[in-house]
Amino acid sequence: MDNRPPVDTPLIDKSGTHGGATAELLVRAVETLAELTSAEIAGSYRVLAEAEGPTPLEEAELRLGTGRNADPLLALGLAHVLPHDPPILKASTPVSAVEAALVHKQHELDAQYDIIARAQREVRRIRQLADRQMQDASSHRLAHVLTDSDDIAALSNTIGTAAVDEHLTLETFQYDLPLKASSAQPPTAASMTRGVRHRSIYERAFLSDPVGAEVLERCAAAGEVIRVLPQLPMKMKITDGSQALLALTPTGSSVALHLTSPVAVAALRHYFELLWREARPLTGAPPPSDSARERQRHEIVALMRQGLKDEAIARRLRLTPRTVRRRISEFMDELSAETRFAAGAEAQRRGWFDGSGDE
Incomplete structure (x- = not known):
């Protein structure tokens, strides 16, 4: 030891x-x-x-x-x-x-x-x-930069389906092949149910072409808000202000630019809004009469100001949620309002609620 x-x-x-x-x-x-x-x-x-x-x-x-x-x-x-x-x-x-x-x-x-x-x-x-x-x-x-026509077509067809808030389109009357009614890309039912706002500006040439007019009719019937200009400089699609697909050729089928830069997409969206103010709404008789439509619009806006959601407004007025969203999109477009709050404020400024029975 x-x-x-x-x-x-x-x-x-x-x-x-x-x-x-x-x-x-x-x-x-x-x-x-x-x-x-x-x-x-x-x-x-x-x-x-x-x-x-x-x-x-x-x-x-x-x-x-x-x-x-x-x-x-x-x-x-x-x-x-x-x-x-x-x-x-x-x-x-x-x-x-x-x-x-x-x-x-x-x-x-x-x-x-x-x-x-x-x-x-x-x-x-x-x-x-x-x-x-x-x-x-x-x-x-x-x-x-996309140079494969299949990739461009796939992205062009799907970029709108991923939208959460809005989908914007500039569509020229320039195509590699003759336009077909099946070429229309109207908003999907699922997109409209989510409340996505679809706004598009088309060249006037669509209205003078039978197939082009049918394309616009199909898109408008699906809920797309359409305006028309005599000419457009390019084809373009913007989704939720987060991504844009910009054609780099007249038809956009061979070369396109996919942008996700917030700065670039914001600039393109601003450009779209400038064109939107200049464009004319697509003409067409509204489903209800003018007086009924005006009354319905006031009722929808009044309920919006009370904080009701689209589904609740639809139940109160016995309309479908899709119709409510379309009416809201229409008067937001009419008021050039970017948000529902801004639309309500502009409607108040214009006196929409004077004597309308708003609670």
């Missing part, structure tokens, strides 16, 4: 001034070694340095204590083997032991510094690579 004192206990007191100085030197050396290596290695060194007699190498583990051996001391230069028979394990002097441990620690720190320096350089390279990839991906997301 090892009865030697642990590292933090005082050294065996030696008589005389020289013995006291030696003890103090060893204590300070052991404390420094504990900081440079470990408490266990410093303790092993202390046990070996305080040994009264020679320590045979083969008995080192027994002398140093259970679980300890001389390998760490020899590796760090804190002890060395004397070539006796049998070999003897001897502790280095306190000064030599501390210097050897310090050199080893410096090498260790230098190696760690090299690892850190290499890692820092690699981090910069990785960051630069990530930034380039992000820029490339961002550029791809913000603007992408």
